[in-house]
Structure formats: structure tokens, C-alpha cells
Amino acid sequence: MPEAPRTGELAPELSLPDLQGRATSIRDLRGRPVLVTFLRHAG
Numbered sequence: 001m002p003e004a005p006r007t008g009e010l011a012p013e014l015s016l017p018d019l020q021g022r023a024t025s026i027r028d029l030r031g032r033p034v035l036v037t038f039l040r041h042a043g
Helices: none
Strands: 015-017 023-025
Touching: none
Parallel strands: none
Antiparallel strands: 015 023
């Protein structure tokens, strides 16, 4: 299992769908504050 990033380190490369289903890469958001929330789907 990879080690978690430490405070001040760059986040690892990550791409997830946004609320509209479009893929969003953490690279595209670099330099801006980012909050990632994981929601569990029912079903």
C-alpha cells in the first residue's frame, strides 16, 4: 500500500468523475484548493 502524502507534498496523480460524471484530474486543479468527498452509491 502506498504511503500517504505528508503536509506540503503534492498529491498523487488522481482522476475521478465530478458530480456531472465528467472525469476530473487533480493535475487540472493544481494550485487551487481541492476538497475530495467520497460518496457511497446505494445499489
